[in-house]
Structures are given as C-alpha cells and as structure tokens.
Amino acid sequence: MKTLADLKKIREKAQEEMKLRGSSVRIKIVVGMGTSGIAMGAREVMKTFLEEISNRNLTDVIVTQTGEKGLSSLEPVVDLIEEDKPKVTYGNMTPDKVKKVVVEHIVNGRIVSDYVVATGN
Amino acid sequence: MSLKRIDLLICCGSGCISAGALKIKERFHAVLSEKGLTNEINIIETGCMGPCDYGPVMVIYPEGIFYKKVTPEDVDEIVAEHFVKGRPVQRLMLQDEDKTIAAHKEVPFYQKQVKVALANCGFIDPESLEEYIATGGYEALGTVLTQMTPQQAIDVVKESGLRGRGGAGFPTHMKWKMVHDRKEDQKYVICNGDEGDPGAFMDRSLLEGDPHRILEGMMLCAYSIGASQGFFYIRAEYPLAIKRIKQAIEQAREVGLMGKNIFGTDFCFEAEVRTGAGAFVCGEEMALIHSIEGERGNPTPKPPYPAVSGLWGKPTVVNNVETLANLPTIFVKGAKWFSTMGTETSKGTKVFALTGDIRNTGLVEVPMGTTLREMIFDVGGGMIGGNEFKAVQLGGPSGGCLTAEHLDVPVDYETLKARGAMMGSGGVIVMDDQKCMVNVAKFFMDFCVDESCGKCSPCRIGLKQMYNILDRITKGEGQEGDIEELQRLGETVAKISLCGLGQTAPNPVLSTIRYFRNEYEAHIKDKACHTKVCRDLFHFKIDKSRCIGCSLCSRKCPANCISGSREDKYTIGQVDCVKCGNCQDVCPVKAIDRIPGIHSDVTAHKEALLKRKARED
Ligand SMILES: Cc1cc2nc3c(=O)[nH]c(=O)nc-3n(C[C@H](O)[C@H](O)[C@H](O)COP(=O)(O)O)c2cc1C
Numbered sequence: 104m105k106t107l108a109d110l111k112k113i114r115e116k117a118q119e120e121m122k123l124r125g126s127s128v129r130i131k132i133v134v135g136m137g138t139s140g141i142a143m144g145a146r147e148v149m150k151t152f153l154e155e156i157s158n159r160n161l162t163d164v165i166v167t168q169t170g171e172k173g174l175s176s177l178e179p180v181v182d183l184i185e186e187d188k189p190k191v192t193y194g195n196m197t198p199d200k201v202k203k204v205v206v207e208h209i210v211n212g213r214i215v216s217d218y219v220v221a222t223g224n
Numbered sequence: 225m226s227l228k229r230i231d232l233l234i235c236c237g238s239g240c241i242s243a244g245a246l247k248i249k250e251r252f253h254a255v256l257s258e259k260g261l262t263n264e265i266n267i268i269e270t271g272c273m274g275p276c277d278y279g280p281v282m283v284i285y286p287e288g289i290f291y292k293k294v295t296p297e298d299v300d301e302i303v304a305e306h307f308v309k310g311r312p313v314q315r316l317m318l319q320d321e322d323k324t325i326a327a328h329k330e331v332p333f334y335q336k337q338v339k340v341a342l343a344n345c346g347f348i349d350p351e352s353l354e355e356y357i358a359t360g361g362y363e364a365l366g367t368v369l370t371q372m373t374p375q376q377a378i379d380v381v382k383e384s385g386l387r388g389r390g391g392a393g394f395p396t397h398m399k400w401k402m403v404h405d406r407k408e409d410q411k412y413v414i415c416n417g418d419e420g421d422p423g424a425f426m427d428r429s430l431l432e433g434d435p436h437r438i439l440e441g442m443m444l445c446a447y448s449i450g451a452s453q454g455f456f457y458i459r460a461e462y463p464l465a466i467k468r469i470k471q472a473i474e475q476a477r478e479v480g481l482m483g484k485n486i487f488g489t490d491f492c493f494e495a496e497v498r499t500g501a502g503a504f505v506c507g508e509e510m511a512l513i514h515s516i517e518g519e520r521g522n523p524t525p526k527p528p529y530p531a532v533s534g535l536w537g538k539p540t541v542v543n544n545v546e547t548l549a550n551l552p553t554i555f556v557k558g559a560k561w562f563s564t565m566g567t568e569t570s571k572g573t574k575v576f577a578l579t580g581d582i583r584n585t586g587l588v589e590v591p592m593g594t595t596l597r598e599m600i601f602d603v604g605g606g607m608i609g610g611n612e613f614k615a616v617q618l619g620g621p622s623g624g625c626l627t628a629e630h631l632d633v634p635v636d637y638e639t640l641k642a643r644g645a646m647m648g649s650g651g652v653i654v655m656d657d658q659k660c661m662v663n664v665a666k667f668f669m670d671f672c673v674d675e676s677c678g679k680c681s682p683c684r685i686g687l688k689q690m691y692n693i694l695d696r697i698t699k700g701e702g703q704e705g706d707i708e709e710l711q712r713l714g715e716t717v718a719k720i721s722l723c724g725l726g727q728t729a730p731n732p733v734l735s736t737i738r739y740f741r742n743e744y745e746a747h748i749k750d751k752a753c754h755t756k757v758c759r760d761l762f763h764f765k766i767d768k769s770r771c772i773g774c775s776l777c778s779r780k781c782p783a784n785c786i787s788g789s790r791e792d793k794y795t796i797g798q799v800d801c802v803k804c805g806n807c808q809d810v811c812p813v814k815a816i817d818r819i820p821g822i823h824s825d826v827t828a829h830k831e832a833l834l835k836r837k838a839r840e841d
Pocket residue numbers: 387388389390391392393394396416417418419420421504505506507508509510542543544545547548649723724725
C-alpha cells in the first residue's frame with residue numbers, strides 16, 4: 104500500500120464484506136422462513152438469492168429472513184424492501200423465479216408483476 | 225464475495241469472557257457446522273460492547289438484534305429459531321419495564337453515549353486489519369502523511385482541544401510541540417497502557433477491541449513529533465491486549481503501513497511492545513520510561529520532563545491509550561467536529577469504567593460535560609438493591625469522592641478538581657448508602673501503601689502513617705485529633721512527594737473528610753459505624769419479639785456464644801461474638817439486626833481487663 108488510492112481500494116472491498124453491519128443498503132430481501140415456508144422450499148429460495156447476489160456482485164443488497172407471514176398458500180414468500188418505496192411481496196417463489204427477480208427487479212428496477220402477491224404494508 | 229447473510233458479533237471483552245463468551249462461541253461453531261450453515265453465518269469475536277452486567281452479550285446483523293445473558297444452552301434455539309426461521313428469540317432480549325428491546329441501538333445503556341474512541345470496539349473484528357480499514361482506518365494517517373507538515377498536524381490537535389486521558393489532562397499538542405521543536409536525531413513515542421487503577425478497564429478494552437486505532441494514533445503522534453520508533457507499554461496481566469497489538473503491528477508491516485516510506489513518503493516507523501509487571505507506579509511516565517530502559521520502575525524528579533530527556537535521554541512523548549485512540553477520528557472528522565463536544569476547557573468525549581452499586585456496570589463513553597446524574601442514572605440505570613445513592617469515587621486511588629449535591633456537576637477536568645475529585649483515567653465507582661466512607665478511604669490508602677515504590681520518604685512513610693490512623697479509627701481506637709492529623713499528613717505528603725502517586729494518594733482521605741466528616745466523628749467519638757461495615761463498631765442483636773426460638777443461630781455460631789431456649793428466646797454473648805454474621809444469615813425470620821456502636825458489655829469487659837492488667841503491673 105503506497106497511496107491513499109490503494110487504501111481506498113482495500114476499504115471498498117472490506118466495506119463490501121461488512122455490509123451486513125452497514126447502513127449503505129439499497130434493497131433488503133426478506134425471505135419468510137416459517138415452518139410452512141421451509142416446507143415449500145424457502146431455504147432453496149434464500150440460497151439462490153444469496154448466490155445470485157454474490158455472482159453479480161450486488162454490494163448494496165442484503166438477504167435476511169423472517170418467521171411465518173400468514174400467507175401459507177403462497178409460500179415461499181419474499182419481501183423486497185427498498186427505501187422510500189412501497190414493499191413488494193412475491194409469492195410461490197422458486198429458484199428460477201428468484202433469478203428472474205434478481206435480474207428484473209433488483210438490477211433493472213422493474214417489478215416482476217406476474218409473481219407479485221401484495222404491495223405496500 | 226461471500227454468501228454470508230448474518231454477522232454474529234459475540235462480545236469477547238473481559239467481562240463477557242469471564243461470563244462464558246468463549247464457550248458460547250465454540251457452541252455456535254459446533255451447531256452451525258452440524259446444520260451446514262457455516263457458509264451463511266459469520267461469527268466475529270469483538271472487543272467489549274460495554275454493558276458488562278448483561279454479559280455474555282451479542283449482536284446479530286443485519287437486524288442488529290441484541291441478546292443478553294446468553295448461555296451455551298441457548299445456542300441451539302438461536303440457530304433454529306433466529307438463524308433458520310428468522311424468529312429472534314424474545315426471551316434473550318432486554319426487558320425495560322414492560323418493553324422488550326430488540327435492537328442493539330435502542331438499548332437504554334447506549335442512549336446518552338457518544339462513541340469516538342470506542343467507535344469500533346464491539347463492532348469490528350479486532351484481529352482484522354481490513355475491518356478497521358473499512359471503518360475509515362488509516363485514512364487519517366494517509367492524509368496527514370501526504371498532505372500535512374508535522375506542524376500543521378500539531379495545529380489540528382491544538383484546535384481540537386484534546387487533552388491527555390491518562391489522568392493529568394495535559395494539552396496533547398503542547399507535549400507534541402515541545403518534542404517537535406527539539407533538534408535530535410532520535411525521538412520516541414510511548415503508549416501508556418499500564419492502567420493500574422483498581423476496577424479500570426478502559427485502556428484494556430481499547431487495546432483488545434480496536435488495536436489498529438491505537439497504532440494509527442501512535443503513528444500520527446510519531447510523524448508530528450519526528451519519531452521513528454514507538455513502544456507500547458502494557459502490563460503482563462493483559463495478555464490479549466499484548467497479543468492483539470503485536471498482531472496489529474505485524475499486519476500493518478505486511479501491507480506497508482509500518483516500516484519504511486509509509487504511504488510513499490519519507491516517514492519510517494517501527495513499534496514494539498514492552499510488558500510491565502503490573503506495578504501501579506509504572507504508569508507514572510518517568511517510572512515507565514525507566515522500566516522500558518531495563519531499570520527498576522521508579523520515578524525520578526521532573527524536570528527534566530520526558531519531552532526534553534525521556535527514553536534513553538531522548539525527547540519522548542508519553543501518551544495514554546485513549547488519548548491516541550481519539551486521534552484518527554480527530555483527523556478524519558476535523559478538529560472543529562471534535563471541539564464542538566464537551567465543555568469550555570475539556571473537549572471531546574471520555575471513556576469511563578462504570579462500576580459499583582448500579583444496575584448497568586460497564587464501559588461507557590460520554591461527551592465531556594455530561595453530568596454525574598446522567599452517567600449514573602441514565603447510562604448506569606440507577607442504584608441496585610433499592611438503596612440510595614451516597615457517593616461516587618472518580619479517579620481511583622488518586623481521586624476523590626463526590627456526593628449527591630454534586631450530581632448535576634458537569635464532568636470535566638476543572639469542575640472535578642475544584643471539588644476535590646479528579647478525572648483520573650476514568651474509573652467511576654458508585655456507592656450506595658450501605659458503604660462506610662472511612663472504610664472506603666482505608667481501602668484506597670491500603671492500595672497506595674502497597675503500590676508506593678518506597679523511593680521517597682513522604683510517600684513511603686507518610687502514607688503508612690495515614691493508613692495506621694485510618695485502621696485505628698475503623699477498629700474503635702480513634703482518638704481526638706485524628707482527623708486533623710490525617711489532614712496535616714495528607715497535605716504534607718501531597719506537597720512533597722516525588723511523583724504523582726504520593727502527590728495524589730491522600731485525595732480519597734481528604735475528600736471523604738471534606739464531605740463525610742460526621743462519619744469520621746461518629747467512628748472516633750461515638751465508636752459507631754452507622755453503615756455497620758466496620759466490624760468493631762457495630763454489634764449483632766436478636767430481637768426477642770421476632771425470635772421464634774428455633775435455635776438455628778445458636779447451632780451455627782462458631783464461637784458458641786448464643787444461648788437461650790424456645791421459651792426465653794435467644795441472646796448473643798457480646799464479649800465472645802466474633803461478628804461473623806452467620807446468625808444473621810441463617811435466621812429464618814430475620815430477627816437479628818446490626819446495631820451501630822460497641823455493646824456496653826464489650827466496653828465494660830475491656831475496662832475490666834485494663835484494670836486487672838494495671839493491678840498486675
Ligand atoms: C502513580 C501514577 C500512575 C499512572 N498510571 C497511568 C496509567 O496507568 N496510564 C496512563 O496513561 N497514565 C498514567 N499516569 C499518568 C502518566 O504519568 C502520564 O501523565 C500519561 O501517561 C500521559 O499521557 P496523556 O497526556 O495522554 O494523558 C499515572 C501517573 C501516576 C502518578
């Protein structure tokens with residue numbers, strides 16, 4: 104490390120590794136992991152999100168999980184929460200649908216209406 | 225890039241470690257690998273998070289959920305519920321009155337705190353250089369080295385108003401300037417990590433929890449004064465602090481943040497750790513310097529000050545750990561930002577080790593000028609056990625006590641000094657109305673007698689005399705004139721001792737006399753300890769109206785001095801009583817009380833003994 108620019112490079116990479124603790128999060132993905140969610144494949148859904156985000160180097164997106172959401176017929180259920188925007192809830196998710204949501208919604212900012220089961224709170 | 229979705233921060237400060245944090249960490253590793261979740265969850269061992277009373281504590285991100293008093297048995301549930309199903313475990317959260325507090329940042333303990341020196345402590349992995357850099361680490365150093373002259377850097381410190389956090393509160397920039405102005409080929413910077421005050425763990429927590437910050441602070445000082453070599457003086461009782469600093473030095477060297485031509489400039493720097501054997505006096509800067517030189521850790525007269533003739537006779541800056549910890553932030557956020565916090569004469573924040581009879585003991589950092597009331601009642605959560613606040617000791621064995629009338633005093637160097645206490649390094653011991661102030665003074669005096677190096681006679685002999693008088697007073701042998709004698713001795717020792725140890729050691733005695741003279745008088749004249757702490761100045765009494773005659777006290781009495789019957793109830797033979805308190809502990813109906821004062825039977829017995837002795841002579 105010889106310059107401030109070198110330091111900056113290390114910092115950016117390190118901040119990326121620490122983003123779960125940070126506040127620079129643009130989109131939060133919340134996967135419903137209640138008993139029925141898990142039974143319907145919520146773990147696979149979450150894993151796919153994690154992999155897709157990692158592969159695409161999306162540094163401002165985090166994945167977390169929550170308990171039962173009371174939408175059992177629509178499990179696995181996923182919320183996408185963006186600052187200053189209404190929450191978008193996707194239902195009946197599968198790994199393939201996840202890939203589409205990542206490309207369309209998260210990368211390109213276009214909601215995938217076909218999978219949406221609710222919006223707002 | 226990682227697939228991690230949870231950062232699990234386990235507090236591994238000394239408090240939480242002794243409460244079992246390491247076992248919990250191991251359990252997490254075991255359970256996560258059992259469930260195949262190792263890839264998704266980052267387990268990070270952090271430095272002290274502060275609220276030691278709640279330990280072991282942990283924070284789980286991204287939600288920032290705070291768990292307290294976790295046991296290894298809780299780990300399975302945390303993993304199964306929180307990590308797998310996303311349902312945080314309510315019963316491990318903090319209960320504040322009727323509310324459950326889930327989020328770390330909403331814990332009341334933190335509400336009045338402002339973390340500057342402690343900003344990363346409990347938030348980052350102290351063994352990771354990258355995490356320190358992620359929080360802005362080494363940016364100050366890079367900027368100062370490439371864009372400022374040493375004089376400009378000193379000016380920033382001057383403008384910030386930073387004063388030494390090691391006790392005396394000497395303006396940091398003045399020390400630096402003195403060394404900067406000396407024309408010498410070799411100069412040194414020393415980080416004082418001796419921390420000898422009983423109950424203090426501020427510097428330890430900083431060294432353990434954010435070692436790179438201290439290292440960066442040291443390098444900022446070194447550049448400003450023209451030093452190329454630094455020493456960390458850390459007591460051997462702090463093995464983790466020593467390990468972390470050594471590791472930080474290695475990590476910095478590997479990436480070129482230490483060694484030759486740092487940030488491509490002419491600045492070269494090396495640092496080493498020296499361990500001390502843990503004598504209180506070795507925290508005094510001259511004694512510390514001699515200890516590093518391989519000599520006996522004794523103070524020598526000042527002047528010459530270390531700034532003129534320090535380590536191996538070279539100009540040296542000795543700075544406290546916390547002083548250094550503030551520097552990186554001052555340079556990144558600016559002197560103005562720093563100086564907006566605090567009071568007219570004392571800028572920034574101060575870290576305190578808050579202990580004693582309060583609800584939330586722990587490590588806290590508040591802006592200078594925060595009142596004692598805010599610190600004790602808002603941060604500390606108030607008194608425990610339903611007792612009243614009585615006094616607070618600031619500055620450890622060198623400091624003094626303050627009372628309820630001072631609760632609204634803003635804490636800064638000058639206001640404390642004016643009232644007979646001092647900032648010291650930041651030990652705060654809160655005492656309730658069950659504490660005997662004469663006994664407290666005796667405790668600190670005992671410590672100072674033990675720790676006096678013995679080189680100068682006022683400290684070696686004077687403190688011992690003061691201790692003897694205090695000891696007599698607490699044993700019921702106080703005499704008329706003892707208070708005045710303590711004051712006379714105390715003032716003399718303070719005036720003519722060689723170093724700060726003797727100069728400040730009388731403070732606890734003088735300040736308790738100042739604010740609790742009536743307690744001294746009760747001990748001396750009435751032979752009574754009203755808080756019922758001094759064994760010779762209270763007695764046990766069985767209240768016959770409450771006694772049920774069960775005989776348990778009599779059976780448990782090691783001196784066999786309790787007699788009676790179910791009908792007559794029981795009585796303590798006062799002359800033989802050894803005041804062990806067993807009877808009071810075992811009484812099923814709490815019929816035994818402590819009564820201040822010596823029992824008349826004991827006084828009569830003593831007089832009879834004296835008379836007989838006089839006759840025999
Ligand atoms: C008996 C005695 C013990 C001391 N112990 C410490 C200590 O443990 N840590 C410390 O930083 N300063 C201690 N000091 C103060 C140091 O002599 C010195 O003033 C301080 O390290 C300067 O650093 P600062 O200007 O950054 O506060 C002690 C002083 C005395 C007289």
